Amino acid sequence: MTLFINRGVHVSVSLAVVGATGAVGDLIRKVLLERDFPAKSIKFLASERSVGKTVEFRGKHHTVESITAEAFAGVQIVLSSTPSSISKEFSPIAAKQGAIVVDNSSAWRMDPQVPLVVPEVNADELKNIPKGIVANPNCVAIPLCVALRPLQNLSKIRRIIVSTYQSSSGKGAKGLADFEQQLDSFVKGDKVVAQAHRAQLAGNVITLDWTLDPNGYTEEENKVVNETKKILGDQTIGISPTCVRVPVKVAHSESVNVEFDRPISVEEAKAVLRNAPGIVLLDETKGEFPQPILAAGHDHTFVGRIRQDPGHANSLNLWVVADNLRKGAATNAVQVAEELIKRGIVKG
DSSP, X not given: OOEEETTTEEEOEEEEEETTTSHHXXXXXXXXXXXXXXXXXXXXXXXXXXXXXXXXXXXXXXXXXXXXXXXXXXXSEEEEOOOHHHHHHHHHHHHHTTOEEEEOSSSSTTOTTSOBOOHHHHGGGGGOOXXXXXXXXXXXXXXXXHHHHHHHTTSOEEEEEEEEEEOGGGGHHHHHHHHHHHHHHHHHTXXXXXXXXXXXXXXXXXXXXXXXXXXXXXXXXXXXHXXXXXXXXXXXXXXEEEEXXXXXXXXXXXXXXXXXXXXXXXXXXXXXHHTSTTEEXXXXXXXXXXXXXXXXXXXXXXXXXXXXXXXXXXXXXXXXXXXXXXXXXXXXXXHHHHHHHHTTSSOX
């Protein structure tokens, strides 16, 4: 890819992918290729158990290196997908070396000095990156905010009630392997043993597949509340979440009820969503509706089933689906990196 900004100046940057052999890290590599990201050089970093492995990028084989301070020398953009503990240690180190880190962990999302960015929603937050770190949001908050921003531009949002239907891949590669093993046992009529998931997922749904926080909500539910407010830039929005794991491999679905300051018609909502960036609006009158099986492998947020709330004149119901590994993680991170280049924040 050749990005042209500032009157046609060619831009190409040095890049590092951290956590390169994990599920999201591997997908970041694929998304970089798909979008022809302008990398003049690239490094792949991972934990010690993956050091020495090779990954292919643009026809070349790259040896995976250890995550060290020295590895970030000369790197302009870091795309990091590691556990929070690793991120807390190494993202500041990479930033100190002069890189801007796009961090996919939860470690920095609520830091007031770290922008939490969904490019279609709040890319202007990239104007101020005091710590050299940009946080990539939660895989539920990203599509939720993509769907709600065009509606928020019509009227202030007072309250959001969201129930999620989250796929097994939210637990990463281990979650998918566990689910597939469970399915095999379930179909055969054998005893189902849960490993990565906290209970049987095959033929079931799980409401406690995340850590339970002291307030009675799961860690995931609290992320949805806090991150959505930060991304939409309004701490006064009331948000009531229920997060549920469902027997689906890839893509998260969300049932969303949103209350506004004023009545917004279904037609008015559809008009703005139809032209909104990153959204595919599906028409239920044509039998179209968002489905995980159709969203998997795609980068858009799919929105449909838009209805007036029969119990509240100022509220709408909608159904939102997105690939949690792509738009909910890898693709959003790459889009942030593209924005850093387009805006001249990172120069070639």
